[in-house]
Amino acid sequence: MNILVVGGGGREHAIIKSLKKSPRVTQIYAAPGNGGMAADAICTGIGAKDLDAITAFAQENAIDFAVVAPDDPLVLGAVDRLEAVGIPCFGPNKAAAILEGSKVFSKDLMKKYHIPTAQYQVFDDMDRALEYLKTAPIPTVVKADGLALGKGVTVAMTRQEAEDAVRACMEDKVFGESGSHIVIEEFLTGPEVSVLSFTDGKVVVPMVSSMDHKRIGDGDTGPNTGGMGTVAPNPYYTDEIAQVCMDTIFLPTMRAMNAEGRTFKGCLYFGLMLTEKGPKVIEYNCRFGDPETQVVLPLLESDLLTIMEATANGTLAETEVKFRDQHACCLVLASEGYPKKYETGFPITIPEDLDAQVFVAGAKLEDGVLKTSGGRVLGVTALGNTLKEAIDKAYQEGARVTFQNAYCRKDIGARALRAEEEVK
Structure with missing residues (x-):
């Protein structure tokens, strides 16, 4: 089979490496891809x-199955376009992708169908939002309604920070039209858990849970990033909590989307907070998370292509989805200065005998040299076989991958190791 994977980051590289294991795959194309995927x-x-070019390419190159991985093309309707020309896809259609495309929609859905989440208010007028903040409980969370490259959420620890976040969204338009509507919501506390799941609109099959590390600095300090590392499974996510999530969040979300005429097929990502009052939804994503995918898919034993086809054709209940009984740790190597100013163009050295998988995100090939x-x-x-073993090996092997101005956190997984002791 000829497969097209839409996207060009580490998540897509992880998907491609997993799909390559399927004996039915003959050729994989990436749009756009990157130098490290070559x-x-x-x-x-x-x-x-570029939905026009993607659709034309898929038709011209006899693509048998497409995987649309990033949020933007999903929200724009890439799946609808490809399916309209007879190409089956993994990923939700435009109507279902609104679950991530609009924070207002997802919050209102949870409220309507009694899915546990933070209390919230919606605003499309800046003065009213600022007036509300004068008496709102602090800390609070300010969210741009639409997609904002993962940067549209501000956890405001002071009233001034909250006001600044509202002005950034609604007056300065730092997120464009995504900030025209905003959500101001209750600040929740507790361990965070990411759970990716496969769903065909009939059943929900959770993948291995994970713990992401969003902030740039050790000890979870500094600004948020796209993710500096991940471990799986998440020690806080016990079998008992998993059952509560299935009963009160996962299945109710799938049924709610069905009831709204927006049946969701593909990867439904649940960002959860385990509060004192039970698990609550922080956010939904309509696709694989990044970098969570880079620890979850290496643990998958079953054939990813078969699972993806089952989500598209509604046969997920009869399809095996099995994960290894092991642990995984992903260490993100970034350019010094990220997420602000940084230099690029430095050659990357990856040893051939590396005892780890490398998923490339920000790299290009120049005259055969990866930079x-x-x-x-x-x-x-x-x-x-243990969390500590996975973490130690990730750091050991990660140190052998080199490029000038490389930066990584030194404490990926440390919180999870502490959690293992807590839950014993």
Whole structure:
């Protein structure tokens, strides 16, 4: 089969490497792809949001199945366009992708169907939002309604921070039209858990849970990033909590979307907070998370292509979805200075005998040399029979991957190790 994977980051590289294991795959194309994927897929250079070019390429190259991975093309309707010309897809259609495309929609859905989440208010007028903040409980959370490259959420620890976040969204338009509507919501506390799941609109099959590390600095300090590392499974996510989530969040969300005429097929991502009052939804994503995918898919034993086809054709209940009984740690190597100013163009050295998987995000090929081209350059993922073993191996092997001005956190997984002791 000829497969097209839309996207060009570490998440897509992880998906491609997993799909390559399927004996039915003959060729994988990536749109746009990146320099580090070239060994695993043919990189087309077509932009992920260029739906006309993607559709034309898929028709001209006899694509049998497409995987639309990033949020933007999903929200724009890439799946609808490809399916309209007879190409089956993994990913939700435009009507279902609104679950991530609009924070207002997702919050209102949870309220309507009694899915546990933070209390919230919606505003489309800046003066009213600022007036509300005068008496709102602090800390609070300010969210741009639409997609904002993962940067549209501000956890405001002071009233001034909250006001600044509202002005940034609604007056300065730092997120464009995504900030025209905003959500101001209750600040929740507790361990965070990411749970990716496969769903065909009939059943929900959760993948291995994970713990992401969003902030740039050790000890979870500094500004938020796209993710500096991940471990899986998440020790806080016990079997008992998993059952509560299935009964009160996962299945109710799938049924709510069905009731709204927006049946969701693909990967439904649940960002959860385990509060004193039970698990609550922080956010939904309509696709695989990044870098969570880089620890979850290496643990998958079953055939990813078969599972993806089952989500598209509604046969997920009869399809095996099995994960290894191991642990994984992904260490993100970034350019020094990220997420602010940083330099690129430095050669990357990846040893051939590396005892870990490398998923490339921000790199390009120049005259056969792989060079840095982004903030988050690559992820190094190692497996182990224990969490500590996976973490130690990720750091050991990660140190062998080199480029000038490389930066990584030194404490990925430390919180999870503490959690293992807490839940014993």
